[in-house]
Amino acid sequence: MTESTSTTHSTDTILSLKDIQKTFGGIHALSGVSFDLREGEVHALVGENGAGKSTLIKTITGAYVPDGGSITVGGGEYEMLTPNQARQLGIGVVYQEFNLLPDMPVAENIFLTTPPMGRWGLIDTKKRAQQAYKLLERLGAHKHINPYALVKDLTVGEQQIVEIAKALAMDAHILIMDEPSAVLPSRDMDRLYKVVRALRDEGHGIIYISHRLNEIFELADRVTVLKDGQTVATKLVAKTDEDDLVRMMVGRELTDMYPPVSTIEPGEVLLDVRDLCIENTVFDINFQVRAGEVVGLAGLGGSGRTTIARALVGLADIISGEIAYFGQPARMTAASAARAGVVLIPEDRKAFGLILDQSNRFNITLPNLPQLERWKMILKRDEWDPVIRAIDDLGVRPPNPELDSGSLSGGNQQKVVLAKWIMARPKVIIFDEPTRGIDVGAKSEIYTRMREISQQGVGIIMASSDLPEVLGMSDRILVLHEGRMAGELSREEASEEAIMKLAAVAHENGASA
Amino acid sequence: MTSTAITKKRFNLFSGFRPSPRFVRGVDLAGQWAAPIMILVVMVIAAIVAPAFFNPINLKTVAIQVAVLGVVTIGQTLVLLNRSIDMSVSAVLALGAVIVVQTEGGSSIVSSLVLAIAIAALIGLANGLLVAKRHVPPFVATFGMLVFVGGARLAYTKGQASGTVPDFLRTISIKPIGFIPAALLVWLIVNAIVIFTLRYTRLGRWVYAVGGNPGAARYAGINVDWVLISAHIACSVLAILGGLLLSGYIGYVDLRMGADYNMNSIAAAVVGGTTFTGGRGNMFGTAAGVILLIMLLNLVVVLGLPIHWQYAMQGAVLVLATALQGFRQFLLSR
Numbered sequence: 001m002t003e004s005t006s007t008t009h010s011t012d013t014i015l016s017l018k019d020i021q022k023t024f025g026g027i028h029a030l031s032g033v034s035f036d037l038r039e040g041e042v043h044a045l046v047g048e049n050g051a052g053k054s055t056l057i058k059t060i061t062g063a064y065v066p067d068g069g070s071i072t073v074g075g076g077e078y079e080m081l082t083p084n085q086a087r088q089l090g091i092g093v094v095y096q097e098f099n100l101l102p103d104m105p106v107a108e109n110i111f112l113t114t115p116p117m118g119r120w121g122l123i124d125t126k127k128r129a130q131q132a133y134k135l136l137e138r139l140g141a142h143k144h145i146n147p148y149a150l151v152k153d154l155t156v157g158e159q160q161i162v163e164i165a166k167a168l169a170m171d172a173h174i175l176i177m178d179e180p181s182a183v184l185p186s187r188d189m190d191r192l193y194k195v196v197r198a199l200r201d202e203g204h205g206i207i208y209i210s211h212r213l214n215e216i217f218e219l220a221d222r223v224t225v226l227k228d229g230q231t232v233a234t235k236l237v238a239k240t241d242e243d244d245l246v247r248m249m250v251g252r253e254l255t256d257m258y259p260p261v262s263t264i265e266p267g268e269v270l271l272d273v274r275d276l277c278i279e280n281t282v283f284d285i286n287f288q289v290r291a292g293e294v295v296g297l298a299g300l301g302g303s304g305r306t307t308i309a310r311a312l313v314g315l316a317d318i319i320s321g322e323i324a325y326f327g328q329p330a331r332m333t334a335a336s337a338a339r340a341g342v343v344l345i346p347e348d349r350k351a352f353g354l355i356l357d358q359s360n361r362f363n364i365t366l367p368n369l370p371q372l373e374r375w376k377m378i379l380k381r382d383e384w385d386p387v388i389r390a391i392d393d394l395g396v397r398p399p400n401p402e403l404d405s406g407s408l409s410g411g412n413q414q415k416v417v418l419a420k421w422i423m424a425r426p427k428v429i430i431f432d433e434p435t436r437g438i439d440v441g442a443k444s445e446i447y448t449r450m451r452e453i454s455q456q457g458v459g460i461i462m463a464s465s466d467l468p469e470v471l472g473m474s475d476r477i478l479v480l481h482e483g484r485m486a487g488e489l490s491r492e493e494a495s496e497e498a499i500m501k502l503a504a505v506a507h508e509n510g511a512s513a
Numbered sequence: 514m515t516s517t518a519i520t521k522k523r524f525n526l527f528s529g530f531r532p533s534p535r536f537v538r539g540v541d542l543a544g545q546w547a548a549p550i551m552i553l554v555v556m557v558i559a560a561i562v563a564p565a566f567f568n569p570i571n572l573k574t575v576a577i578q579v580a581v582l583g584v585v586t587i588g589q590t591l592v593l594l595n596r597s598i599d600m601s602v603s604a605v606l607a608l609g610a611v612i613v614v615q616t617e618g619g620s621s622i623v624s625s626l627v628l629a630i631a632i633a634a635l636i637g638l639a640n641g642l643l644v645a646k647r648h649v650p651p652f653v654a655t656f657g658m659l660v661f662v663g664g665a666r667l668a669y670t671k672g673q674a675s676g677t678v679p680d681f682l683r684t685i686s687i688k689p690i691g692f693i694p695a696a697l698l699v700w701l702i703v704n705a706i707v708i709f710t711l712r713y714t715r716l717g718r719w720v721y722a723v724g725g726n727p728g729a730a731r732y733a734g735i736n737v738d739w740v741l742i743s744a745h746i747a748c749s750v751l752a753i754l755g756g757l758l759l760s761g762y763i764g765y766v767d768l769r770m771g772a773d774y775n776m777n778s779i780a781a782a783v784v785g786g787t788t789f790t791g792g793r794g795n796m797f798g799t800a801a802g803v804i805l806l807i808m809l810l811n812l813v814v815v816l817g818l819p820i821h822w823q824y825a826m827q828g829a830v831l832v833l834a835t836a837l838q839g840f841r842q843f844l845l846s847r
Contacts, residue, residue: 315731338734352732355725357792366722367733369715377713420733 012039014073014205015060015091015174021068022055022229024409029055030066030229037174037205042196044216044237045209047226048249053209056226057176060207061093062086073174092172094163096179102152107132109151110165135165138202139195157188164195175199176207181215183301193219213242225249257444258472259451261491266475267291270428270459271312271342275321281307282483285321289428289459294450296474297463298499303480305463306347309432312461313337313344326427338367341427345417347436349410353417356406360396361387363405364420390419395445411442418449429453430461435469447473467496479503537844544837545786548801555808563815566808573694575811577687580696581759582777583803586785587707588751589778590799591744594724596791597644597651599745602752602778604662605633606771609756611666614678614766622681629753636662637749641742659775678760686761696758703751708796720744725792773827780831781806788838806830 015037022030030052037043047053058064060071062081071078074089081089100109107129108115116131118124132147141161151159160180167175177196181189196219200206208220216223217237225232225248232248269288276285282304289295297305310316312323314332322329325340332340346352354363365372365383372382387401394415396408405416414434421429434450435443450473454460464470470477477489479502487502559566566572585602592599612629613622636658643654688695711717722730723740731737755774760766785802787794809830813822 313732333736334731335734335736343734344732346732351726352728355722355729355792357725358721362718362721366718366730366735369718373715376715378715378718379713 013037014039016072017056017060017069018072019069020056020059020066020071022059022064022066028229030059032069033226033229033231035224035231035234037207039205040200040203041221042200042206042208042219044220044223045207045226046211046213046216046223046245046249051226051249052229053226054178055229057093057178057207057209060086060176061091087170090171090173091176092167092170092174093176094160094167094178094180096183098159098163100151100159100162100166103150105148105150106136106145106154106162107147109162110135110147110169112166114170131169132165135168136161138168138198139165140198141165141191141195155188157184157191160184160188160192161195164199172204174205174207176209178209179211180208181210181212185302189215213245216245217242257447259448262292262294262451262454262475264292264455264457266293267457269324270326271461272324272327273308273312273321274324276308276311276323277319277321278304278307278311278316278483279319282311285485287478287485287488289461291427291457291459292454293475294454294460294462294473296470296477297461297480298465298467298470298477298503299480299486300503301465302482303503304483305465305480306432307483308480309344309430309461309463312428312430313342315344338424341425342430343367343421343424343426343428344430344432345414345421345434347433349413349417354405354413357404359402360391360405360408360416361401363416364390364401364423367420368423386423390423391416394419394422394449409442411438411446414438414446415442418446422449422453426458428459428461430463432463433465434462435464435466443469467499470494470499471496537841540837540841540844544841545798547834547837548785548798548805551784552801552805552808555805555812559808559812559815563812566812566815571811571815575807576697577694577758577762578807578811579804580694580700581755581762582774582781582807583700583800584703584758585752585755585774586778586781586799586803587703587796588748588755590782590785590787590794590796591707591720591751592651592748593779593782593787593789594720594791594794595741595744596724596727597741597745598655598779598789599640599748599752600652600655600775601636601640601658601662602748602755603771603774604659604666605636605749605752606756606759606774608662608666609633609753610678610760610766610770611670613682613757614760615670622679626757629757630750633749633753634746637746638742640749641745644745645738645741678764678766682757682761683764684761686758696762699754699758703754704796704800711796716740716743721792723791776827776831777806780827780834783838784830784834789835790842802834 013036017033017035020030020033021028033052033056035045035056045053045056055064059066060081062083062085065080071081073081073091078085081091101112107125110132111128115123116127118127129147133142136142136145136147139161141158145154145158145161151162154162160183164175180192184192193215196206196208208216210216220237222234223237223240223245224234225245227249268291270291271289273285273287277283285304285308287295297308299305307316311318314334314337318331323332324330325332325342330336332342337343350356355366361383364387365378368386369378372378372386374382384401391399391401396412396415396419405413408416431450435446438446447469450460450462462470462473471494474494475491477491477494477499479486479489479499481503489498489502585606589599589602609629612632613625640651640655640658643649644651647654684695685699686694686696690698711720719730719735719740722733722735723737727737730740752774756771759771763770781802782794782799783789783802784805785794785798785800787799806827809826810823813820813826
C-alpha cells in the first residue's frame with residue numbers, strides 16, 4: 001500500500017510508535033500517541049497523572065492490545081505485541097513496584113527466567129553467580145551487592161539495581177523505567193543516575209518516566225510530553241526549560257483547579273491526636289482537626305502519612321499515645337470509627353475503596369444500610385432515590401446506579417467512593433491521595449466537593465504526595481518527616497519550597513546523626 | 514497488499530483477541546444460565562435414553578437426594594461467597610447422624626437434636642476462627658477439621674455403627690407431604706430463609722461485600738471476621754441438618770456415610786455460578802446446580818452404568834464449571 005521501506009526510519013531509531021490508540025470502555029486513554037526512541041539516548045516521558053504514560057508503557061510491553069496504530073521495533077512493524085514478543089525484541093521494564101522474590105539470592109533473581117545451563121540440563125549455579133557479578137559490575141554496583149545476598153536484605157536502591165540487572169540479563173536493549181526515582185531516598189539518586197548514564201553510553205535506549213522535572217534536565221537527552229492521551233511535543237532537553245514543560249503538561253493555569261478558600265472559622269475540635277506512636281513508623285505525633293477545616297498532611301514517601309491516616313480509623317496498631325474523638329479518647333476499629341462518623345477514603349480504590357464486581361448502588365449503600373432499612377429489610381425502591389441523588393450530586397459518569405463500579409474510570413470510581421461516604425454524613429473524612437491516577441476534570445470536581453463538605457462543618461484531613469494539591473486545598477499543612485512531625489505551615493506561609501524544606505532538611509539532619 | 518520486507522504481523526492464538534462487551538456479557542449469562550439450561554437438556558436426554566428416570570419411585574429418590582445435597586450446598590455456597598471453602602461438611606454431616614442415633618436411646622429427641630446442632634455450631638466456629646482470626650488458608654483449616662471430626666467420630670463409636678434412626682428423622686425426611694417428600698420441603702424452607710436474608714438484609718449485603726473485596730468491606734465499617742465466622746457456623750449447621758435428612762432417608766447410620774458431600778457440594782455450587790474468588794453467586798444458581806448434579810448421578814444408576822462413572826461425572830462437572838468461570842476471568846482481563 002504505502003512505500004514503506006526501511007530507509008524511512010533513521011538507522012539509529014530502535015523503537016517507534018505511530019498513532020497509537022487505546023480506549024477503555026469508551027474512555028480514550030490514548031488517542032494518537034507517536035513516540036520514537038533512539039539508540040544511546042535517555043528519552044524522558046512526562047505528563048500529569050492520567051495523561052496516558054502507563055497505558056503507553058503497557059502497550060509497548062504487550063500488556064495491552066492497542067486499538068490502532070503501529071509499533072516498529074527490531075526491524076519489524078507490529079499492530080500489537082505480546083509480552084513474550086516484547087521480551088524477545090529486547091524490551092525490558094523496571095516497574096515502580098519491583099518484581100523480585102525477596103527470599104531468593106540476587107543472582108537467582110537476576111536469572112530467574114533465563115538461568116545459565118550446565119551439564120545434564122541443570123542450572124549452573126556457579127556460572128550464574130559469575131554472570132550476575134559481571135552484570136552488576138557493568139552497573140557499577142558489584143562492590144555493594146553480593147550475588148549471593150538475599151534480596152530482602154538489600155536497600156530499596158540496591159533492589160532497583162537488581163531489577164535493572166534482571167532486565168539486562170534478558171538482553172534488553174530498550175529499557176523502560178517507570179518513575180525510578182519515586183521510590184528512592186535522595187542519597188541513592190546519584191547512583192541511579194550513574195547507572196542510567198552507563199547504560200546509555202553502552203548504546204541502550206532508555207525511556208525514563210518521571211514527575212521530577214529537575215532530574216529530566218540532569219539526565220535526559222530528549223523529552224516527550226503527553227497530555228490527555230496525546231503527544232503534545234517531543235523536544236531536545238537542551239532546547240526547553242521547566243516553565244515550558246509545565247505549560248505543555250498542564251495546558252492552563254493551575255489555580256483554576258482549586259475552589260476558593262474557606263469562608264468559615266474552624267469550629268470545635270473533632271480529633272485530638274496526642275503523642276501518637278505506631279510501631280517503627282510514626283513517633284510522637286500531635287495535632288488537632290477542627291470542624292470546617294482542611295488539614296493537609298504532607299511529606300515524602302515513607303514519612304508516615306498513610307500510617308497516620310489508617311491509625312485514625314483503627315487500621316494501624318497504636319503503640320502509645322491517644323486519639324480523642326469529639327473529646328472522648330478511644331481506640332477505634334474500622335467498624336466503630338465508621339459508626340462514629342470518622343471515615344477514611346483510601347489511596348488504593350481497587351483494594352480498599354470499592355467492590356468492583358458490584359453495582360454503584362451496592363457500593364454507595366454499603367455503609368449506609370441502617371438508614372435505608374425498613375423493618376430490618378432493605379428494598380431496592382428505598383435505595384433508589386438516595387443513590388440517584390448521590391450519583392447526580394457527585395457527577396458520576398455514566399450516571400447508572402446498576403453499572404458495575406469496576407467498569408468506571410478511576411475518577412468516577414473515586415466519585416462513587418466519595419458518594420457513599422457523603423451519604424453516611426460523617427463528621428471527619430480522611431483522604432489518602434484523593435486524586436491519584438485521576439484525570440484533571442474529575443480532580444477539579446473532587447476538590448470542589450471536598451471544599452463544600454468542609455464548609456458544612458466536616459473536618460477533613462488530606463494526606464497527599466501531590467504538592468500543588470496540598471497547597472491548593474489545605475487551610476493548614478502538617479509536614480511529616482520519617483514518622484515525625486517536621487513542622488506546621490499556615491496557608492499564608494505555605495509554598496512548595498517551604499514544604500520541601502521541612503520534609504527534606506530534617507532528612508539531612510537525620511543522615512548526619 | 515504488496516508485502517514489504519519489514520512488515521511482520523503475527524497473530525498467536527488468543528494473543529490479539531479482544532472480546533466485545535457483548536461477548537463478555539454473553540459468557541456471563543452463559544455462566545449464570547448454564548445449570549438451568551443443562552437441566553432441561555439432561556431431562557430431554559433422559560426421556561429418550563432412560564425413561565425409567567421418570568418413574569415416580571425414582572423421582573422420589575432424586576427429590577430426597579436433591580434435598581440433602583441442596584441443604585448442604587446452601588451452606589457451602591454461603592462460605593464460598595465469603596471467599597472461603599468448607600472441606601469438612603462431609604464429616605459434620607456424618608457426625609450429626611451418629612450423635613442423634615447414639616444419644617436418642619436415653620434422652621428425648623429434642624435434646625439430642627440440640628446437642629447435634631450445638632456441636633455443629635462449635636465446629637463451624639472453630640473453622641471460622643481459624644480462617645478469620647488466625648488466617649489459616651480455608652482449605653487447610655477445614656481439611657484439618659475434616660480429618661479431626663472424622664477421627665473423633667470413629668473413636669467415639671469405636672468404629673461400629675449402632676442404634677436405629679429415630680422416627681422423627683424418618684418423618685422429616687421421607688414422609689410425603691402432598692406428593693413431595695418432607696425433605697424437599699425442608700430444603701425449600703431453608704432456601705427461602707437464606708434467599709430472603711441475602712437479598713433483603715444487611716447481613717446479605719455484607720456477605721457479598723466481604724467476598725467481593727474484604728479490604729473494601731473492612732474500610733466500609735463491616736466486621737469482616739464476624740461475617741466470615743457466621744457463614745462458617747451456618748455452613749456446619751446446615752451440613753448437620755443434611756446429615757439428619759440423609760440418615761432419615763437411608764434408615765441407618767453408615768460409617769462411610771456422606772463422604773461425597775464435600776466434592777458434590779462444591780461442584781454443585783460452582784456449576785450454579787458461585788465462584789471460588791468470592792462475592793459472586795446466588796441460591797437460585799446453587800439450587801439449579803444441585804438438581805443438575807443429582808440428575809446426572811442418578812442417570813448413571815438408572816442407565817445401569819458402573820457406579821464409578823459417578824465419580825467421573827462429579828469431576829467432569831466441577832472441572833467444566835470452573836473452566837467456564839476461568840474463561841470469564843480471562844475475558845475480563847483483556
